Amino acid sequence: xxxxxxxxxxxxxxxxxxxxxxxxxxxxxxxxxxxxxxxxxxxxxxxxxxxxxxxxxxxxxxxxxxxxxxxxxxxxxxxxxxxxxxxxxxxxxxxxxxxxxxxxxxxxxxxxxxxxxxxxxxxxxxxxxxxxxxxxxxxxxxxxxxxxxxxxxxxxxxxxxxxxxxxxxxxxxxxxxxxxxxxxxxxxxxxxxxxxxxxxxxxxxxxxxxxxxxxxxxxxxxxxxxxxxxxxxxxxxxxxxxxxxxxxxxxxxxxxxxxxxxxxxxxxxxxxxxxxxxxxxxxxxxxxxxxxxxxxxxxxxxxxxxxxxxxxxxxxxxxxxxxxxxxxxxxxxxxxxxxxxxxxxxxxxxxxxxxxxxxxxxxxxxxxxxxxxxxxxxxxxxxxxxxxxxxxxxxxxxxxxxxxxxxxxxxxxxxxxxxxxxxxxxxxxxxxxxxxxxx
Numbered sequence: 001x002x003x004x005x006x007x008x009x010x011x012x013x014x015x016x017x018x019x020x021x022x023x024x025x026x027x028x029x030x031x032x033x034x035x036x037x038x039x040x041x042x043x044x045x046x047x048x049x050x051x052x053x054x055x056x057x058x059x060x061x062x063x064x065x066x067x068x069x070x071x072x073x074x075x076x077x078x079x080x081x082x083x084x085x086x087x088x089x090x091x092x093x094x095x096x097x098x099x100x101x102x103x104x105x106x107x108x109x110x111x112x113x114x115x116x117x118x119x120x121x122x123x124x125x126x127x128x129x130x131x132x133x134x135x136x137x138x139x140x141x142x143x144x145x146x147x148x149x150x151x152x153x154x155x156x157x158x159x160x161x162x163x164x165x166x167x168x169x170x171x172x173x174x175x176x177x178x179x180x181x182x183x184x185x186x187x188x189x190x191x192x193x194x195x196x197x198x199x200x201x202x203x204x205x206x207x208x209x210x211x212x213x214x215x216x217x218x219x220x221x222x223x224x225x226x227x228x229x230x231x232x233x234x235x236x237x238x239x240x241x242x243x244x245x246x247x248x249x250x251x252x253x254x255x256x257x258x259x260x261x262x263x264x265x266x267x268x269x270x271x272x273x274x275x276x277x278x279x280x281x282x283x284x285x286x287x288x289x290x291x292x293x294x295x296x297x298x299x300x301x302x303x304x305x306x307x308x309x310x311x312x313x314x315x316x317x318x319x320x321x322x323x324x325x326x327x328x329x330x331x332x333x334x335x336x337x338x339x340x341x342x343x344x345x346x347x348x349x350x351x352x353x354x355x356x357x358x359x360x361x362x363x364x365x366x367x368x369x370x371x372x373x374x375x376x377x378x379x380x381x382x383x384x385x386x387x388x389x390x391x392x393x394x395x396x397x398x399x400x401x402x403x404x405x406x407x408x409x410x411x412x413x414x415x416x417x418x419x420x421x422x423x424x425x426x427x428x429x430x431x432x433x434x435x436x437x438x439x
Contacts, residue, residue, distance in 0.1 A: 005061065009050040010303055010310025011373045011402055014057035014430060023066050024083065027142055031172055034060060035144035040428035043168045045112030046087060049119070050313040051402030052430040053167055059428065062172060064114055070094065071175055078180035079137065084114030084173040089248075089297075092289075096245040100180035101237070101289070103135040109246075109294045114173040119399035120165035120359040123293070124213040124235075126349045131361045133164035133354030135179045143171040144426040153355060162422045164356030167398060169432060171424040187241035188213070190287045191234050198228025198328060205348050208234045213292075215347050220331065220340035220369070227331055230346070231281045238286055246290035253300040257308045306372045314382055315368040315397040316389040317349060323365040326392035330367055330385055337381045341369040357415050360397045368400070379403060398431060409435035 003018045019034050019041070021027055034041055041060035055061075067085030074080075078100045082091065088102060089109040095101065106121040115121075117139060122131040138152035141163060151160035163170045195201050201216055208214050211234040218230040296302050303310070318326035327346070334340060345368045352362045369385075371378050382403050389396065395412035396404050410416055420436060 005044075005047075005055060007051055007055060007310075007402065008048050008303055009312055009373075009402055010306065010308075011312055012052045012055055012310075012430070014052075014055050016056060016058075017060040018063060019060055020063045021067050021085070023069055026148075027067070027172055027174055028148070031062075031142050031144055034062060035426045040426055041144075042427055042429040043084075043114060043118070043172055045085065045115035046110045048108055048111055048115070050311075050400040051398075052434065053119070053398050053401070054115075055430045056428065057430045064112055064172075067114075067174075075100070078182060079177065080180060081175055081177040082113055083175050084117075084139075085112050087112050088116065089246075093245045093248060095180055096183070096186050096289075097243050099182055099184070099243055101183045102132075103129055103179065103181040104132045105293050107294065108297055109290075110297065113176040113178065114168070117164055117173060117176055118166060118168040120354055120356045120361070121399070122349070122361050124215045124347060126347065126361055127209070127214065128212050128350060130350065130353035131165075131356070131359055133356045133359060135181075136164060137177040137179055139163065139176045140174040141171045142174050143424050145424070148174060157355075159422060161355045161357045162419055164354055165359035166356070166419055166422075167358070167429065167432065169419060169423045169427050169429070171427065183237045183243070185238040185241035186244045186289055187238040187286045188235040188289060188292050189238050189285070190292060191284045192281055193232045193234075194281060195228075195230050195232040197222075197226055198324065198331070201228055201230070201232060201346060202324065204232045204234075208232075212236050215345060218331070218344040218346050218367075220334045220344045222331075223335055227328065227335075228346075230344075235287070235292060241286060244288070246288070252298065254302050254304045257304050306370070309373040309375070311370050311372050312378060312382060312402050313368065313370050313400040314385055315366060315400045316385065316394050317360065317362065317364045317366040317397070318389065318392050318394040319362070319364045322392040322394070326388065326394060327365055327367055329388045329392075333384050333388060334369070334381070337384070339371055339374070339378065339381050341371055343370045344368070358413060358419055360395065360399070364394070366397075368397075398435075401431070404435060406435050406437070 006013045039059045042056045044054040044061045064085035067083040069083045071081040075098045104123045116132045120131045120133045142148045213235040216230050216232040222229045
């Protein structure tokens with residue numbers, strides 16, 4: 001079946017042959033049938049990648065969400081095995097009432113386990129917990145040119161390291177075995193602090209090392225001594241409050257594609273002022289995990305707020321030794337361009353403990369930004385931001401990228417050839433061709 005598929009950022013739309021994989025962990029027949037057709041394929045979960053990493057222009061998409069069965073679980077140890085199409089949303093409804101939680105979660109729960117592994121996702125606790133791959137025990141990979149192989153740190157370790165953060169290119173993940181972390185409550189103890197500038201952000205970060213979760217929303221249009229102001233949040237799981245999972249209910253839906261002319265410096269500045277001054281900006285108390293970790297999940301199709309042309313997300317990571325200068329220059333570049341971001345998030349990352357060779361994270365500070373797609377004007381800003389990141393020895397997150405140049409990618413990920421050599425010969429993506437075959 002042929003379908004036109006949009007990226008989550010809605011700036012990329014390609015035509016694909018779509019294959020819906022069925023429930024179950026053995027996908028050998030489906031994969032063999034797909035491999036017999038001309039062209040390449042790439043797995044796709046719930047489609048929350050902002051750019052083209054899970055798109056395959058003119059090729060096939062292997063849709064995995066129906067592969068959502070739990071295979072095994074030991075609730076005394078928190079070790080679970082599930083088909084790779086199981087989402088974090090589904091897993092949380094199962095594991096939270098039993099006193100367990102995924103050790104690392106991203107900003108949306110609508111991510112499959114396979115997608116979490118392929119992008120080696122990270123969260124607000126990277127400074128303590130590392131990325132998702134730290135807690136992946138093993139996985140089963142179905143290659144189109146051979147039988148399934150089980151991969152772990154001890155078995156097929158090279159392929160395991162290339163699959164964590166391997167962007168779905170090493171083959172089809174059939175199941176993932178994951179170690180969960182114990183919790184006593186579904187609530188967190190949360191503290192929000194008004195932060196006056198970038199210097200105070202680093203001071204708050206230093207003072208919050210013992211807090212498992214830290215993050216800051218940033219006002220992109222602040223200048224001078226207020227550059228980097230925002231709302232700093234730190235949190236830890238509560239010791240009491242009930243093991244209550246989120247409700248599987250239908251969220252509100254963003255009603256329209258927002259007209260592009262409404263997304264401007266004036267509207268974003270007004271939003272930023274309201275966000276900084278709202279009562280919750282100084283809140284201290286309990287909060288359920290759902291709105292804390294996944295605030296945007298309460299609005300279906302929130303990506304439509306950026307209008308018909310969509311948006312680009314730019315998430316960069318600056319090494320620790322260059323953090324202050326690099327982040328400052330990024331914020332100055334954004335303010336000078338007058339193209340602010342509603343969602344600007346600063347996070348501190350600790351040393352990476354995942355074995356993933358192509359994992360995005362390492363020790364440093366990341367800045368995630370959303371920019372409405374205003375054509376060449378926006379692409380020029382993205383290139384300027386890339387130049388700042390590159391000068392400071394940083395990198396961009398492939399899961400959110402829709403524009404990175406081939407030369408920058410190869411410099412930032414010098415071991416990319418190892419992934420290319422290990423890539424399933426029938427697997428490819430629009431992202432991979434863009435960053436490895438372009439000059």
